[in-house]
Amino acid sequence: MQGAQSHGFEADLWTLERVGAVVERATGVMLSRTSVWRLLTCRLGWSLQRPGRRAVERDESETARWIAHEWPRIKKGP
Template sequence: MTRPQLAEARRVRAAELFDQGRSGAEIARTLGVSEESVRRWKRVWEEGGADALRPTGRPPKLDDIQVEQVRTALEQGAQAHGFEADLWTLERVGLVVERVTGVVLSRASVWRLLTGRLGWSLQRPERRAVERDEWEVARWIAHEGPRTKKGP
């Protein structure tokens, strides 16, 4: 479930608890939100009912099918899409989104797509030589390293 869907589910549950006559403090504890949020939701609920608590904002530019198409494309790796290194940047993801769906997204929207709807997180490549031999490093630390230290 995406963040917006979780938020909507929380507001819908709040409406159910309003109907049951629960206190604002109890609803806030139950849902893990601030009492101010509960007060704001209650005002909206009193004016327009449970439907008023559903999101009315702008619909997302990509529907669920397009998001899955983007996920499939990204999982193929950056090199499969003609990039030299197999690393994703916001610009590269934006280009792939445009190629796959025809929708142009801003950098901020690409970030929200990756972290929100796709559930991905920021990963930085390790700064380590490709030629590095971990076994040899461990051997050196265990055998050669102590000999190079000065004694007391």
């Protein structure tokens, strides 16, 4: 499957509006948001997915170090 950027969108995230725009470009049929939702969920069996809320710059090793060393100190208090 091609991403949203390959269809001319700035971010590689699909929305109902974007799917509807691609369907319209490909078929000439304009679908409402509700119709796109029904097409994706009922007819194709797809489900809603959301991207994870993690920073791209996240450093897993630094996060693990902080949890192991800093959090217990903070939790313990003065």
